[in-house]
Amino acid sequence: SLETWSADTGPVIPTTPLVSFLQTLQETSLKTFGPKNFDPKMYVDLSLKSNLSTTIDAFDKLPRNATGAISVKDLSKFIDDYFDGAGDDLVYADPLDFVPEPEGFLPKVENSQVRAWALEVHSLWKNLSRKVSDSVLNRPEFHTLLPLPGPVVIPGSRFKEVNYWDSYWVIRGLMASKMYATAKSIVTNLISFIDTYGYVLNGARAYYTNRSQPPLLSAMIHEIYKRTGDLKLVRKALPALLKEYQFWNRGIHSVTVQDSQASSHKLSRYYAMWNKPRPESATIDKAFASKILNDSEKQHFYREVASTAESGWDFSTRWMRNTSDITTLTTTSILPVDLNVFVLRMELDIAFFAKVVGDNKTAKSFLKASQTRKRAINSVFWNEEKGQWLDYWLDNGATLEECQAWQASNQNHRAYASNYLPLWIDLFNSDTCLVKKVKKSLDSSGLVCAVGIATSLINSGNQWDYPNGWAPLQHMIIEGLLRSGSEEARAMAEDIAVRWIRTNYVAYKKTGAMHEKYNVEKCGDFGGGGEYIPQTGFGWSNGVVLALLEEFGWPRDLKIDCQ
Numbered sequence: 001s002l003e004t005w006s007a008d009t010g011p012v013i014p015t016t017p018l019v020s021f022l023q024t025l026q027e028t029s030l031k032t033f034g035p036k037n038f039d040p041k042m043y044v045d046l047s048l049k050s051n052l053s054t055t056i057d058a059f060d061k062l063p064r065n066a067t068g069a070i071s072v073k074d075l076s077k078f079i080d081d082y083f084d085g086a087g088d089d090l091v092y093a094d095p096l097d098f099v100p101e102p103e104g105f106l107p108k109v110e111n112s113q114v115r116a117w118a119l120e121v122h123s124l125w126k127n128l129s130r131k132v133s134d135s136v137l138n139r140p141e142f143h144t145l146l147p148l149p150g151p152v153v154i155p156g157s158r159f160k161e162v163n164y165w166d167s168y169w170v171i172r173g174l175m176a177s178k179m180y181a182t183a184k185s186i187v188t189n190l191i192s193f194i195d196t197y198g199y200v201l202n203g204a205r206a207y208y209t210n211r212s213q214p215p216l217l218s219a220m221i222h223e224i225y226k227r228t229g230d231l232k233l234v235r236k237a238l239p240a241l242l243k244e245y246q247f248w249n250r251g252i253h254s255v256t257v258q259d260s261q262a263s264s265h266k267l268s269r270y271y272a273m274w275n276k277p278r279p280e281s282a283t284i285d286k287a288f289a290s291k292i293l294n295d296s297e298k299q300h301f302y303r304e305v306a307s308t309a310e311s312g313w314d315f316s317t318r319w320m321r322n323t324s325d326i327t328t329l330t331t332t333s334i335l336p337v338d339l340n341v342f343v344l345r346m347e348l349d350i351a352f353f354a355k356v357v358g359d360n361k362t363a364k365s366f367l368k369a370s371q372t373r374k375r376a377i378n379s380v381f382w383n384e385e386k387g388q389w390l391d392y393w394l395d396n397g398a399t400l401e402e403c404q405a406w407q408a409s410n411q412n413h414r415a416y417a418s419n420y421l422p423l424w425i426d427l428f429n430s431d432t433c434l435v436k437k438v439k440k441s442l443d444s445s446g447l448v449c450a451v452g453i454a455t456s457l458i459n460s461g462n463q464w465d466y467p468n469g470w471a472p473l474q475h476m477i478i479e480g481l482l483r484s485g486s487e488e489a490r491a492m493a494e495d496i497a498v499r500w501i502r503t504n505y506v507a508y509k510k511t512g513a514m515h516e517k518y519n520v521e522k523c524g525d526f527g528g529g530g531e532y533i534p535q536t537g538f539g540w541s542n543g544v545v546l547a548l549l550e551e552f553g554w555p556r557d558l559k560i561d562c563q
């Protein structure tokens with residue numbers, strides 16, 4: 001409704017002239033080629049063959065009809081003549097640490113069918129491993145792909161660049177595949193973003209420089225350190241992590257809430273530094289914004305859209321005041337449970353790394369920060385009656401500096417998988433009594449479906465909603481339940497893992513691919529909805545399957561087909 005639209009506030013990081021021109025090309029192409037099979041991201045991923053001003057001159061000279069449209073023939077020829085294809089600048093890189101069957105690979109997988117499939121999934125790292133071409137390093141202004149120091153693993157299909165939070169589960173899989181050098185190269189690239197921009201970008205593209213993604217770099221480094229004991233990596237990463245920590249705990253990303261006992265709690269939120277259509281989806285964002293009349297309210301909407309992309313949950317009813325109207329996105333006014341879980345994890349990891357390198361002062365101060373955030377999570381998000389942690393909705397129109405008074409009615413009572421993510425952290429899963437309560441709540445939430453945990457209970461058509469299940473969410477909840485001292489919680493973890501592995505396997509056999517998301521209601525079905533067609537490849541799904549198979553194994557006689 002109109003009342004929920006408000007004015008825009010906050011910084012904006014300008015984009016490059018190339019991104020702006022490619023966005024114009026994208027809009028023109030939609031008019032010329034029509035909406036069928038149209039993927040707006042493909043246009044902003046093209047790279048130039050000659051310099052931008054020559055290209056713009058040629059574009060301006062293309063013949064146009066009375067309505068300003070360019071013919072299919074002329075535009076197709078222009079694109080062929082002046083651009084290299086999306087993805088041509090990110091070339092295959094044979095991972096040097098890949099072997100077809102690593103020594104000690106998934107020792108607990110006894111079933112030969114499952115083992116053969118796991119080896120196929122393992123071999124997919126070769127398809128997804130890329131490095132930037134020399135042309136990106138020599139002429140960065142011709143590309144929207146950002147130059148990177150080493151090879152990366154991409155999610156797959158339309159996602160032809162490294163993405164931030166995807167990389168955590170890619171790395172979990174690489175650990176099972178014993179590909180430690182590849183994993184280290186991924187984090188080295190992400191650290192280079194912090195050196196250049198002060199934070200890790202959503203992904204390695206010029207149009208992603210205005211936002212981050214769920215911050216899991218410290219968790220990636222922790223996983224690698226556990227396996228390799230690489231102290232050099234920890235020493236290199238620590239200053240970058242301290243910088244990233246500031247990004248999430250200062251300025252626009254930080255909000256203070258005062259509880260009923262007058263204690264203040266500082267928590268983090270998503271807040272993109274952008275108030276225009278996302279270049280990779282500009283045609284879509286503009287179509288939604290056309291419902292909004294006022295320019296300042298449009299800018300506010302675009303900032304909410306970009307901030308939702310920063311959350312990794314783009315898009316979901318989780319961020320919408322009215323669950324059937326995307327223009328009511330209100331992400332910057334929400335304190336999200338999961339983001340604060342990730343920042344807590346960062347605090348614990350930094351404390352651990354500081355101790356490892358002998359910096360006791362930093363270790364002590366970050367341990368203290370983790371205890372403070374744990375208290376904040378308990379005060380602001382925990383709901384005793386529901387046995388869940390609920391996102392907290394800030395009062396509308398609050399200024400950035402203002403401290404808000406906590407109100408019970410501001411907790412969002414809708415069921416989301418994110419309501420259970422604190423379980424992932426040992427500070428919470430080590431409390432057996434708490435785990436029992438949360439497990440009971442999860443059991444009766446309706447989220448645990450036939451072959452996995454649904455993202456929400458609302459079938460909105462958005463990809464981060466019912467009936468989609470996403471590998472990262474399965475993994476964090478399974479791992480949290482598993483690490484607890486409760487026998488029943490551990491059994492539940494194994495049950496969800498077995499169902500998830502099964503549906504991934506059956507979908508793979510049916511379609512020949514690993515998928516970005518799955519339909520948790522039907523064994524062997526992949527997910528859908530959202531603004532682009534379902535993608536395959538797929539980095540984090542592969543990573544989670546390999547990590548779960550390493551953890552739980554698969555007995556010789558357990559059937560892998562849908563039951």
Ligand SMILES: OC[C@H]1O[C@H](O[C@H]2O[C@H](CO)[C@@H](O)[C@H](O)[C@H]2O)[C@H](O)[C@@H](O)[C@@H]1O
Binds near residue numbers: 202
């Ligand atoms: O192009 C639209 C959006 O696509 C990305 O988001 C989705 O894919 C990512 C890669 O697997 C994943 O990290 C994210 O959680 C997905 O929702 C991209 O990250 C968005 O910024 C972009 O607008």
